[in-house]
Amino acid sequence: xxxxxxxxxxxxxxxxxxxxxxxxxxxxxxxxxxxxxxxxxxxxxxxxxxxxxxxxxxxxxxxxxxxxxxxxxxxxxxxxxxxxxxxxxxxxxxxxxxxxxxxxxxxxxxxxxxxxxxxxxxxxxxxxxxxxxxxxxxxxxxxxxxxxxxxxxxxxxxxxxxxxxxxxxxxxxxxxxxxxxxxxxxxxxxxxxxxxxxxxxxx
Numbered sequence: 771x772x773x774x775x776x777x778x779x780x781x782x783x784x785x786x787x788x789x790x791x792x793x794x795x796x797x798x799x800x801x802x803x804x805x806x807x808x809x810x811x812x813x814x815x816x817x818x819x820x821x822x823x824x825x826x827x828x829x830x831x832x833x834x835x836x837x838x839x840x841x842x843x844x845x846x847x848x849x850x851x852x853x854x855x856x857x858x859x860x861x862x863x864x865x866x867x868x869x870x871x872x873x874x875x876x877x878x879x880x881x882x883x884x885x886x887x888x889x890x891x892x893x894x895x896x897x898x899x900x901x902x903x904x905x906x907x908x909x910x911x912x913x914x915x916x917x918x919x920x921x922x923x924x925x926x927x928x929x930x931x932x933x934x935x936x937x938x939x940x941x942x943x944x945x946x947x948x949x950x951x952x953x954x955x956x957x958x959x960x961x962x963x964x965x966x967x968x969x970x971x972x973x
Contacts, residue, residue, distance in 0.1 A: 867933035
């Protein structure tokens with residue numbers, strides 16, 4: 771298999787790198803430069819019509835796109851340690867938090883990124899007013915996760931999981947965009963420091 775990767779600050783490829791590192795999986799990889807628009811090259815779009823990284827190309831030519839789908843595939847091949855849960859309640863809780871990270875936090879962070887950041891200035895259809903309107907939504911989302919992490923070591927249950935990976939990479943991307951964690955979000959800040967200290971966080 772071959773993992774088509776993009777370096778930081780791209781959050782979605784980083785999800786897979788951290789996940790694989792937690793599993794002890796070595797993924798053969800090929801870097802795809804987003805600033806150079808390599809993900810929009812015809813040969814890449816032929817593999818993923820959305821023109822986005824990451825993708826995982828299997829030995830038989832099958833292409834799996836979308837970071838969580840790739841993580842699910844790797845979990846099925848390497849079930850230990852379980853990062854999507856082992857029991858039905860664990861699986862459901864982790865999936866719930868994954869969805870919340872993507873819908874509550876990642877969507878407004880993405881809107882601020884696409885519509886206001888200088889690195890995306892050349893993208894068509896930018897709407898700065900819409901981007902700015904999402905800044906309060908990002909803060910609201912961070913406060914939601916702060917309260918959710920009160921007296922919790924990890925986001926979903928008692929063990930580190932895929933949900934922590936999604937939240938970590940989304941928060942770090944928000945910080946790159948210039949969206950800071952509010953000073954009074956002590957639980958979120960403590961959680962962020964704790965999971966950032968894991969060796970796999972640098973993957």
